[in-house]
Amino acid sequence: MTDVVSPAAGIPRAKSVRRDIGIKRRYAAERRFRAYGIAALSFGIIFLMLLLWSVVSKGYTAFQQTMITMPVEFSQQIIDPQNERATNPQKLMTANYPVVARNALAKLLNVSVDDRVASRAIGQMLSDGVRVQLRDLVVANPAIIGTTQTVRLLASGDIDSAYKGQIDLDVGQENRKINDQQLGWMKQLSDSGALAKHFNSGIFVNGASSRPEAAGVGVALIGSFYMMLIVLVLSLPIGVAASIYLEEFAPKNKFTDLIEVNINNLAAVPSIVYGLLGLAVFVNFMGLPRSASFVGGLVLTLMTLPTIIIATRAALKAVPPSIRAAALGLGASKMQTIFHHVLPLAMPGILTGTIIGLAHALGETAPLLLIGMVAFVANYPTTPLDPSTALPVQIYMWANEAERAFVERTSGAIIILLLFLILMNVGAILLRRRFERRW
Amino acid sequence: MNMMSESAVEKALDQKMSDASHKMIGKDVSVYYGEKRALFDVNLNVRENTVTALIGPSGCGKSTFLRCLNRMNDTIENCRVTGKITLDADDIYDQNIDVVELRARVGMVFQKPNPFPKTIYENISYGPRIHGLSKNKADMDQIVEASLQRAGLWGEVKDRLHESGTGLSGGQQQRLCIARAIAVSPEVILMDEPCSALDPIATAKVEELIHELRANYTIVIVTHSMQQAARVSQRTAMFHLGQLVEENDTDKMFTNPDDQRTQDYIMGRFG
Ligand SMILES: Nc1ncnc2c1ncn2[C@@H]1O[C@H](COP(=O)(O)OP(=O)(O)O)[C@@H](O)[C@H]1O
Ligand SMILES: [Mg+2]
Numbered sequence: 248m249t250d251v252v253s254p255a256a257g258i259p260r261a262k263s264v265r266r267d268i269g270i271k272r273r274y275a276a277e278r279r280f281r282a283y284g285i286a287a288l289s290f291g292i293i294f295l296m297l298l299l300w301s302v303v304s305k306g307y308t309a310f311q312q313t314m315i316t317m318p319v320e321f322s323q324q325i326i327d328p329q330n331e332r333a334t335n336p337q338k339l340m341t342a343n344y345p346v347v348a349r350n351a352l353a354k355l356l357n358v359s360v361d362d363r364v365a366s367r368a369i370g371q372m373l374s375d376g377v378r379v380q381l382r383d384l385v386v387a388n389p390a391i392i393g394t395t396q397t398v399r400l401l402a403s404g405d406i407d408s409a410y411k412g413q414i415d416l417d418v419g420q421e422n423r424k425i426n427d428q429q430l431g432w433m434k435q436l437s438d439s440g441a442l443a444k445h446f447n448s449g450i451f452v453n454g455a456s457s458r459p460e461a462a463g464v465g466v467a468l469i470g471s472f473y474m475m476l477i478v479l480v481l482s483l484p485i486g487v488a489a490s491i492y493l494e495e496f497a498p499k500n501k502f503t504d505l506i507e508v509n510i511n512n513l514a515a516v517p518s519i520v521y522g523l524l525g526l527a528v529f530v531n532f533m534g535l536p537r538s539a540s541f542v543g544g545l546v547l548t549l550m551t552l553p554t555i556i557i558a559t560r561a562a563l564k565a566v567p568p569s570i571r572a573a574a575l576g577l578g579a580s581k582m583q584t585i586f587h588h589v590l591p592l593a594m595p596g597i598l599t600g601t602i603i604g605l606a607h608a609l610g611e612t613a614p615l616l617l618i619g620m621v622a623f624v625a626n627y628p629t630t631p632l633d634p635s636t637a638l639p640v641q642i643y644m645w646a647n648e649a650e651r652a653f654v655e656r657t658s659g660a661i662i663i664l665l666l667f668l669i670l671m672n673v674g675a676i677l678l679r680r681r682f683e684r685r686w
Numbered sequence: 687m688n689m690m691s692e693s694a695v696e697k698a699l700d701q702k703m704s705d706a707s708h709k710m711i712g713k714d715v716s717v718y719y720g721e722k723r724a725l726f727d728v729n730l731n732v733r734e735n736t737v738t739a740l741i742g743p744s745g746c747g748k749s750t751f752l753r754c755l756n757r758m759n760d761t762i763e764n765c766r767v768t769g770k771i772t773l774d775a776d777d778i779y780d781q782n783i784d785v786v787e788l789r790a791r792v793g794m795v796f797q798k799p800n801p802f803p804k805t806i807y808e809n810i811s812y813g814p815r816i817h818g819l820s821k822n823k824a825d826m827d828q829i830v831e832a833s834l835q836r837a838g839l840w841g842e843v844k845d846r847l848h849e850s851g852t853g854l855s856g857g858q859q860q861r862l863c864i865a866r867a868i869a870v871s872p873e874v875i876l877m878d879e880p881c882s883a884l885d886p887i888a889t890a891k892v893e894e895l896i897h898e899l900r901a902n903y904t905i906v907i908v909t910h911s912m913q914q915a916a917r918v919s920q921r922t923a924m925f926h927l928g929q930l931v932e933e934n935d936t937d938k939m940f941t942n943p944d945d946q947r948t949q950d951y952i953m954g955r956f957g
Binding site: 499567572579580 | 756758761763785786787788789790793794796798800801802803812813816817863866867870
């Protein structure tokens with residue numbers, strides 16, 4: 248026994264001493280590498296968190312809006328003193344609704360409307376948007392003239408900011424947009440429950456407005472939606488068809504090599520160049536309207552195509568050759584092989600590439616500025632040829648506004664944009680899962 | 687299926703074989719991959735209802751020749767085939783021959799099992815569907831069952847026809863691929879090292895299957911295993927450096943080959 252053990256024990260020990268050093272070093276290297284990885288990841292996560300925190304903390308208040316709920320007397324005296332609404336339909340459109348609202352608020356605050364200074368100050372507490380709010384009510388139902396209704400009206404942007412605590416009250420009242428008297432009224436109204444924060448549906452549906460409390464991303468959402476639709480409808484079929492041709496049918500020669508290099512280059516071209524191209528070709532040469540989401544969609548399609556083509560070609564290339572061989576060996580034609588076997592297998596990759604391309608296009612601003620989509624558009628575009636804006640452009644425009652209430656709107660719109668991006672990415676993941684689960 | 691009848695069948699088949707017509711005839715077949723020549727004037731005939739084995743060291747052109755027989759070489763960029771190959775009396779490289787139809791007549795089984803990532807049923811039914819072999823669902827069910835029966839896989843998969851074909855074991859996948867090839871009723875089945883990715887038990891099953899298929903199909907099989915060639919084939923062709931060295935009855939080939947190089951290869955002196 249000992250005979251056998253002792254020499255055998257000697258040799259492995261010498262060996263293991265030598266090998267141990269290498270292993271230790273390798274383990275150390277691996278640990279270091281992991282530490283680097285974790286450090287890099289944490290770094291990224293911290294910055295992501297910072298970004299999200301700054302956007303959300305600034306922007307979440309935009310989804311609440313200060314409103315005043317009060318009884319409003321739709322006085323015939325003010326709206327239609329000559330009782331001519333039956334003959335003159337314009338009368339109801341142009342009536343002096345702000346006064347109706349102001350009088351109602353003055354009554355609630357027990358202030359005499361004869362006090363000119365006080366009633367001016369009261370009028371400033373309400374948004375200019377009340378004109379439209381009350382008009383819509385009256386036009387929809389003229390029978391309410393002469394009655395008193397409880398109505399929820401928008402407070403002005405300054406009241407909104409003050410109520411949300413965003414205005415520095417330490418400065419003297421002559422240096423701020425809201426004076427102490429108005430603050431007192433605000434407190435009184437909020438104590439009585441008339442003034443309160445409500446969910447702000449306006450930010451989703453309203454168009455552009457110079458009054459922050461009445462401004463929304465409605466037009467921008469529609470514009471972005473039209474553009475996404477155009478990009479999807481154009482770039483997916485064109486991109487997939489081009490990739491299939493290049494990948495499966497095109498002969499490999501200098502010319503197709505050149506095309507390939509150019510497609511890869513196009514993917515790296517700055518987006519503003521596409522904007523210039525769109526301005527020159529679609530607007531100036533083809534005479535398509537400026538500021539239209541149709542033109543924006545075309546420009547974004549050009550910009551997205553290289554991304555989709557590259558992703559699709561990679562997905563097609565990744566389909567194992569054995570699947571093609573199997574189909575061809577069974578007597579399937581080239582078209583059948585591609586459409587029955589290769590394309591379905593490449594689908595998850597194609598869809599991921601497409602949605603990433605779309606998400607990229609959704610956030611694109613620069614080319615849209617050049618084709619004039621940066622515009623003050625208050626009315627919904629009914630067709631893609633009508634003037635419109637886009638979400639990122641709206642953010643850009645709001646970011647340039649000075650009023651405090653636009654700051655939270657900017658962040659609010661960023662949150663909306665991020666939500667749509669997350670939605671699209673979740674959609675990509677779900678589609679991927681669905682297509683992969685089929686086998 | 688007792689011993690008597692089986693050997694009787696064998697005898698009848700061998701009888702048929704000896705005066706068998708040549709199912710496929712290759713005359714002066716040469717293949718070039720670009721500038722490189724991979725086959726040199728190969729003259730090889732494939733007999734009907736016979737298993738013909740192609741052997742030889744790797745890189746000698748066995749797969750290349752096999753792919754000529756159903757024009758799979760067409761799918762390889764810059765591959766050029768010269769010479770003449772006929773199936774029955776038709777020149778398969780003729781302008782008027784439709785490759786799709788040719789491949790329906792000459793099926794192929796590959797080295798690595800390559801079922802479609804679809805259900806077992808869809809794997810089998812795909813070929814018949816694109817070739818319009820069934821009129822209705824019942825017809826198709828019939829074809830699927832018959833093909834799986836012939837491939838000896840029916841018993842193992844009949845309860846999971848609608849599960850993925852890629853979920854089967856390697857050996858089952860290869861038999862599924864054979865069933866898929868059978869489903870389009872080919873006349874010739876080409877197999878390129880069909881067992882090289884399988885374990886011994888699965889290999890034995892596939893070999894047994896090849897043996898049975900011989901009654902209905904003409905089979906050409908590439909193999910790198912001498913034993914396999916000896917077990918499954920009646921005729922053997924030996925390739926070396928792109929040339930056909932010798933083609934003979936398998937028995938003769940393994941006992942008393944005409945060519946010294948065959949002898950050396952079989953004895954394991956090279957390859
Ligand atoms: N697709 C191809 N392109 C270029 N050369 C090839 C190709 N396929 C095979 N060859 C060459 O042709 C010769 C024969 O190959 P192959 O028929 O695959 O041999 P085997 O199947 O007998 O191992 C080899 O030298 C190989 O390098
Ligand atoms: Mg081979």
